[in-house]
Amino acid sequence: MAQYLFSVWHIGAYPTPSEEEMAAMFAAVGAFNDKMRDAGALVFGCGIEDPASSVIVDGTGAEPTTRPGRFAAGPEILGGFWVIEAPSVEAAHELAAEASAACGVPLEIRPLQG
DSSP, rough: OOEEEEEEEEESOOOOOOOHHHHHHHHHHHHHHHHHTTTTTTEEEOOOOOOGGOEEOOSSSSSSEEEESSOOOSEEEEEEEEEESSHHHHHHHHHHHHHHHHHHSOOOEEEOOO
């Protein structure tokens, strides 16, 4: 079965929902995760911290370097992701629509190599 990356992107500032909005989103995402886990489709998924905690690590030179900050400076912010298994790209699209509804933002879907 093919695996797909579902990327959760935010545009602009990192979102700061109210406690009620956050609780509703966590409940919806939790229900989606449970459904995927029960179906054997969930490989892994999680939210990630605010990009203020980002560090760039570059090991391509003679000495590795690190610097604080994001790799891409655009308005898009990666807020989380899922890796799921699906029998077809159409099935992945259906699952992504459910994931998008659960977290309240559009998703980017990409097949994993291998």
